[in-house]
Amino acid sequence: MSDNSLRLVWVYPDLLSTYGDQGNALVVERRARQRGLDVQRVDVRSDQPIPTSGDIYLIGGGEDRPQRLAAERLRRDGGLNRAAENGAIIFSVCAGYQILGHEFINDLGEREPGLGLIDVISTRGEGDRCVGDVLADIDPRLGLPQLTGFENHQGVTHLGPTARPFARTVFGNGNGTGDGTEGAYNDTVFGTYMHGPVMARNPQIADLLLKLALDVNALPPTDDRWYEALRAERIAAASQPA
Amino acid sequence: MAGNSEPLSPRAKLAVTAGKAAAAVSRAAGRGSGSVIGGRVALKLDPDLLGRLAHHLDVVLVSATNGKTTTTRLIAEALRASGPVVSNALGANMPAGITSALAGGSDAKFGVIEVDEKYLAGVARDVTPKAIALLNLSRDQLDRAAETRMLAEKWREGLSGTKAVVVANADDPLVVWAASSSQNVVWVAAGQEWKDDAWSCPACGGVMQRPGDDWFCGECGFRRPAPSWVLHGDHVLDPHGSAWPIHLQLPGRANKANATSSAAVAAVFGVPPQVALERMYQVQAVAGRYDTVTWLERELRLLLAKNPAGWLETFSLIDPPPTPVILSVNARGADGTDTSWLWDVDYTRLAGHPIFVIGDRRLDLAVRLEVAGLDFRVCDTLDEAVRQAPPGRIELIANYTAFQDVRRRVGN
16 A cells, blocks of 8 residues: 555456456445545456556456466466565455465366465366355454355365355355355455455455555445345345245 | 248158147247247157258358347348248247247248357258358356357357358457358458457467457467458448448447348348348337337337347447436346346446436346446336436336336337
8 A cells, every 4th residue: 555545456357357256346446435545446467467566456257268377377477476475455256266276177177276375275066056146154253244145156165274264154155165164365365256246245345355455444434325235135035045 | 942842741740730739829828929839849749850941941040149139130131132031030049949930931932040159050050051140259147158268169169061151250259269160251340349258369368469440369360350241330341342321220330230240141142232231221129129119208219238248239329318228137047147247337338327227136236336436216117217217218228038027018
């Protein structure tokens, strides 16, 4: 965080922007501006270097081949790892979440190394693809209300000892391991399977990232009535699957 | 090969009759037009029926993410210059619906058939088309559809070795990738406003460079082919360089693109562009799309947009502010149950319009518009939204089942 300007980096929209996760960048940007912050949003294409001086990095979901290409290019670039060493906040979704772990199964059915920024390993699920609304309780240490989102993945993600589950599912699959965990996080790196996009349904997550980046405990309030109405509707819908 | 020179076998005739009977029962039971159930029954009795029904026809297949139904209508209208046409004009575009439509056209010379993207390769194998029109491919219903590039790959594999003339959009890299396995391709510069599914080279995965209207892969050399037909403003440029004016009742750039592809298809069947384009003027609303209805003393124009590419093209054709806009979004089975795609649509393009939001998923839209910094009003019903708008023209944009809901409500 330099001066009053927040640097928000949207990683590889050319490869990892298939499931509306660009919405996360839009929501973080909007909520930062509503708090009077200057936001510099940087969209980094996969043939450009990842800047290492960002405050918040967002990575979205994508299809299997682009996921492999993104992992290859991120490993070669190294910028995201350097940003993490600098203490940047990184929030990732679905394919992006898998890339931040130690490894995942790529489109060729092979084990593809990730960036090792979070202690998880992803495999390919044997059963049906996980598709549908999800409801989960976020780790109480984070002080956030219930998590609502839409999942659409075949991957299964196993947490290692230094990653904490981001949430525990009430409905839906989450990490797909059968133990009820959804997503993972450590001090500065977050991963989730939730689309929706997840920040549109859970603006408090956007605020959490802002607080971590700004190193503050509270933010000025915003008028969240449409978010709240949407949350109430989706939480009720997840509780009564069609 | 005009006319019904080769009569259907007794088995095929039985299948057609049984299919028609099933359709009649379905209609009587109030379950829609019955074309799909009829086709299903017929195909069960005679699995080769589709190929047999198409045997005496000169067939063109039309597939795309957006614009299939309209383009099918435009081509059908153009080919009628040269003989009777049978077509699945109601948009029943999977094998059962196609079978049912063809069963009703024993006197036709041409079959103009819209095909769902996922079924194109199979239908192309069954009916031996003379031409195949490929308009565009983009993200659509990601909760259940195959990946967009995988669809292109399926087209590419399914169409390699086809004897058909493939009429393909040179401005859509995924379509070019799919079509370039074919021997005989007619490239059409039909444009494609939506670019976000083709930043990655379908051939090698390299990053696509897109200066102006051109595109190429910086790594493997895959690039935009030189088109022989071009949409240029309000004109179609044919392969001889002649410019023919486009006169349509249908609005928007996307329909001019559809007309250009249709003219190229018509030429394959010997219908010259000036004749084809003149006939296309006949096409008004297509299954209610683009229709204007008077309701509660306002003029509602009904616009269907099912995915980000479709919404983008629709924004470019609506009347400017202060014309009010009603947006309606559902997420029922036929729409795809995931609404995340709303975030791929640039709603800031609606700045200045009074905006009213309805539909099952109006709250998703409300958050989307809030984050876009737009003013809007959320309404519980279409009636409420229409009453809040001033008298005059209203643009109504809805996705699939939301569009059907609106048509039912206004009696269209």
